[in-house]
Amino acid sequence: AQSVTQPDIHITVSEGASLELRCNYSYGATPYLFWYVQSPGQGLQLLLKYFSGDTLVQGIKGFEAEFKRSQSSFNLRKPSVHWSDAAEYFCAVVHKGRGSTLGRLYFGRGTQLTVWP
Amino acid sequence: DAMVIQNPRYQVTQFGKPVTLSCSQTLNHNVMYWYQQKSSQAPKLLFHYYDKDFNNEADTPDNFQSRRPNTSFCFLDIRSPGLGDAAMYLCATSRAKDGEQYFGPGTRLTVT
Numbered sequence: 001a002q003s004v005t006q007p008d009i010h011i012t013v014s015e016g017a018s019l020e021l022r023c024n025y026s027y028g029a030t031p032y033l034f035w036y037v038q039s040p041g042q043g044l045q046l047l048l049k050y051f052s053g054d055t056l057v058q059g060i061k062g063f064e065a066e067f068k069r070s071q072s073s074f075n076l077r078k079p080s081v082h083w084s085d086a087a088e089y090f091c092a093v094v095h096k097g098r099g100s101t102l103g104r105l106y107f108g109r110g111t112q113l114t115v116w117p
Numbered sequence: 118d119a120m121v122i123q124n125p126r127y128q129v130t131q132f133g134k135p136v137t138l139s140c141s142q143t144l145n146h147n148v149m150y151w152y153q154q155k156s157s158q159a160p161k162l163l164f165h166y167y168d169k170d171f172n173n174e175a176d177t178p179d180n181f182q183s184r185r186p187n188t189s190f191c192f193l194d195i196r197s198p199g200l201g202d203a204a205m206y207l208c209a210t211s212r213a214k215d216g217e218q219y220f221g222p223g224t225r226l227t228v229t
Contacts, residue, residue, distance in 0.1 A: 032215060043121075043207055043220035044160070090159060096215045103148060103167075103214030107159035 002027050004091050006108035013081050014116045021076040021111050023091030031093045033074045034105070035065055038088045047089075050074060061085070086115040120144070121221035123208050129227045130198050138193040138224045140208030148214055149191040151183060152207040154223070160207055166191060167214060195226075203228045 003026045013019055025031055032051050036044040048059025055067040065076045074091060091108040122141045130136040140149065148167050152160035164173045166185045180202070182194040195202055205225050209218040 034217060036220075041205075041223070041225065043123075043222040044209075046217055046219065049217050094215050094217075103165070103211065103216075104162060105160075105218060109159055110157075112157075 002031075002093055002095055002106045004093050004106050004108040006089075006091055006111050008111045009109070010112045010114065012114040012116060015083050016080050019076075019078045019081045019085070019113070021089050021091075021113070023074045023076065023108060024072050025074060025091075025093045026072065027093055029096065030069075032096060033065075033067060034092045034094070035059065035063070035074075035076050036090045036092060037061075038090065038110075040087075044090065047076070081113075081115055083115045083117060086113055088112050121208055121210055121219050123206075123221040123224050125224060126222060127225050127227075129229060130195075131229055132200065133197045136195050136198055136226070138195075138206050138208075138226070140191045140193070140221055141189050142208075142210045142219075143189070144210055144212075144219060145188060146210035146212050146219070147188075148211045148216075149185060150209040150211075150218060151181075151191070151193050152209065153202075154205040154207055163193070198226070198228045200228050202226065 005024045034049045035047040038044045047063050048057050050057050050067045058064050088110045090110045092105045095104045124139045150165040151163045154160040163177045185191045205223045207223045208221040211218045
């Protein structure tokens with residue numbers, strides 16, 4: 001069964017520091033992977049996605065993520081965090097193939113990012 | 118800009134009083150989803166439409182219904198809201214079933 005694990009519930013970094021949010025997935029085939037960000041009281045905004053091809057994907061707001069099949073990981077990175085990056089981050093995998101669950105997004109539980117000035 | 122719009126952004130209803138949440142999209146996407154998100158949790162899929170084909174999640178309570186009168190609009194009806202239904206309700210769309218989903222800003226439902 002598909003699943004996504006975000007091992008860190010809460011991460012705190014200083015503004016200007018680098019950031020890495022971890023995501024591990026369980027999926028039988030090559031997954032479609034996503035990172036979403038959610039600010040308080042808002043919907044989810046897509047940061048980046050991986051479908052195929054180059055395993056290092058660039059997203060919006062200076063974020064990037066690297067797909068590592070051997071580690072079943074899709075970690076999100078940013079070289080220098082800004083105070084406005086404080087939010088909840090969700091990693092997700094979508095079910096491909098056939099059946100009624102086609103298209104269902106499986107979310108991790110989220111990582112709350114706090115940025116200190 | 119093409120987008121997913123949810124109205125209202127905040128909704129207060131009384132225990133047991135039916136409520137309808139609205140979602141519209143200008144993306145012309147085939148698939149529309151409704152999620153329930155409680156505090157500090159990931160969104161939970163309630164149901165989705167692929168065009169007019171309705172797909173209900175097995176654990177979605179019967180209290181929750183949905184309508185999609187046309188491509189652009191989708192409604193979430195809660196027939197008899199309970200205190201446990203207080204949550205953020207998110208609408209999302211995607212072009213294809215396994216494509217990326219675009220989320221609206223959500224409707225925060227309070228049940229008094």
